Amino acid sequence: MPATMTLKKIVFGAIFGLVAFGATTAHASVTTSPEHHLLSTLNYVELEAEQGDKNMQLFLGRAYLEGSNGLQADPLKGMYWLEKAAVDMPEVKTLIGDLFKKGEVLPRDHEQAVRWYTEAANEGDVPAMVELGMYYASGATGSVDCGNAIKWFNEAANGGSLESKRNLVWLYATCSDDRMRDGERALKLAKQVLSRNGTGDAGDYDNLAAAYAACGEFRRAVEAQETAIGKLDESNGQRYANFEQRLKLYQQNQTIYSASL
Incomplete structure (x- = not known):
């Protein structure tokens, strides 16, 4: 085995065996701590990351953002490595969107979150599609946008997201934009949801009522x-x-016009 591969296995095992994005092993000793291993091999780790190792890029990105594993927090370096890891990896783009949405290790920035989610969703990442649907349906982008919410929930539902299909029922049944309302489609989807195992809770029947x-x-x-x-x-x-x-409205033969999910 080439010497470089042996070193890579040692470094990878030392860092990733003891650390998963900032969570250290409970009983690591001082000499085997992730901080010790990372600092002693940082040049090598960064070299591997520069040469395209996605695992190393992800690890360095989170370590610099969180200021963990012996590294001083450095958001610029953290984003540098995460953006490298995100190339051709939509799930990493979704991770970056999550970081901007939560506002914990990065400043909360909904515009940046939507940007990264959109890139990931366009590359087929279902969780990013769900997040986009929620952003547009909740009004977090500035106002409720039923059209874009329905677009992304449809994509996510086609990708297997049952919760997105539930959200589509509500939006088709109650959207305040008449162009997007479609009671027949809402009712069809509501019945499809109720035909699935594990469904039939209060929310499913609430959706069904809105569709009717x-x-x-x-x-x-x-x-x-x-x-x-x-x-x-x-x-x-x-x-x-x-x-x-809602029950009182239905008893008075009135429908719902909802502002958001």
């Missing part, structure tokens, strides 16, 4: 909403009150 109401089937909407309420605990506070309010 969007189709003008208010008697069935009332029945579905009563089922949803029956599955809630009254101690569920605001959610219980919201469900009751």
Whole structure:
């Protein structure tokens, strides 16, 4: 085995065997601590990262951002390495989006989060699609954008996200943009969700009721909403009150126009 490969195995094992993105092994000794190994081999680690080792790039990116494993926090260096790791890796782009969204090791920046999520989603990353759908549906981008929310939830649902299909039911049934409302599609999706194993909770019946109401089937909407309420605990506070309010609307043959998810 070439000497460089032997050294790489030693360094990789020392760092990644004891550390997973900043979490150290509970009983590492001083001489075997990740800080000791990383600082003593930092030049080698950075050389491997520069030559394209994605694991090393990811590790250095998180270590510099968090100021962990013996390295002083340096956001510029951290982003430098994460951006290198993100090339051709949409899941790393999603990770960067998460960091900007959470605002813990990087300043909270929704514009940057959406930018990175969009890049990842365009490369097929389903979690990024879900995050984009939530951003547009919640109004976190400045205002509710049903069109983009529906677009990304559809992509995520096609990628296997059941929660995105649930969100589509609500948006198609209640979106305040008449161009995006589609009661028939909402009802079809609501029934598809309820046909899946592990579904049928209060939220699923709440969605079904909204879909029936969007189709003008208010008697069935009332029945579905009563089922949803029956599955809630009254101690569920605001959610219980919201469900009751929707029931009253359906009893008065009124539909819902929701501002957001």
